[in-house]
Amino acid sequence: MSRAPDALSCLPSQTVGPFFHLGLTAETALGRLASAGAKGERIRLRLRLFDGDGLPVPDGIVELWQADASGKYNHPADTQDREPDPAFCGFGRLATGADGTCAFDTVRPGRVPDGQGSCQASHILVSVFARGLLGRLCTRLYFDGDPALEEDPLLMLVPEDRRRTLIAEPDPASPACWQFDIHLQGERETVFFDL
């Protein structure tokens, strides 16, 4: 595929810098994607962001995008024949705290079509921005123990020894709580996708 000869080019990205809180994270409600009446299995996602030295990144920003519990996106491009859950917002956005963490209250997303006649495993798209990141990093969060992981087409593109970096794990100490570590660099570097 190629573009028309007179096509414009998208603008280069630049870092969010250390002061993005002013413009991007004033609304604390964006940590809660599921309001009281939302359907599905309620979960809390605790994300931790680490740099190449294994130190927490205290000035990052994490955004989530996900389908509702039935696997429907609240977006006109999702033409599946049902309405999105009105009590659910598929978008979340939080800054990391001094310990590099942030926590979202959401529901476990339903499976969505893979465009090949089958379904993807339950997943959430994750964007990471920070001082020192000149562009957005895109990754995916999957759920440990999901039998559909074996057949997820995106996960199959990832070398087997790195798939682990995309899988959230249940926190044994707190029910319905999942832990997802993002390593920007280093031995456990998270897989990022070129979209």
Place this chain on the structure above:
Amino acid sequence: MNVYPRPESGDQPSLLYPPYTATVRRAPAMPAIPAPHTLSELTGPLYGHHPIGDADNDLTRQRAGDPVGERIVVAGRVLDEDGRPIPHTLVELWQANAAGRYFHENDNHAAPLDPNFTGAGRTITSEDGNYRFVTIKPGAYPWRNHPNAWRPAHIHFSLFGPCFITRLVTQMYFPNDPLMPFDPISQSIPDPRARQRLVSRLDLDLTQPEWALGYRFDIVLRGREATPFEGRL
């Protein structure tokens, strides 16, 4: 399937750019894995659930008094790569005040805060993709990247566009800023023409006589393959 063609190399900064020292321990070392565009990537937050306030696009009217500094209009169009306007999309911005200081607890620059300027705004593009802000021209400020490092005056922009893929966070610069050649953040963009696209231009048509200078900054987001070229099926 890739519905949105990937950007040209040279148009986007390389994530590891050692002159910008914070990239050294934060840029991923492994290459990103090319992934197809599924329904997940082709949808995205429309972000219409928080109403836009009356003064959200006028940063000079958000507090009790007038902020100090040079009042400016910053306006332009949000387009895709085929030149089609992107209507009803959120544009967020944030910036330092005229003295080069952010209204942020972590900014320790010894320049005055302005109680009448918070430096954050947002708006929604019109039907034909236009946006407009009134603000104060931000000052340059020092940072600790290297000895005597100063950021050129800039305004941070954040946009969503029609889907997850089109998300963009960038910075707008001002014409002929002598600090730009020394700024590793803008210099991280390899192609000088791409870098130049982040520089706004003085526009007398946007300028309001005896009131505010106008700067035009058109924002191009990634576009879908327009129409598949015939004969390529």
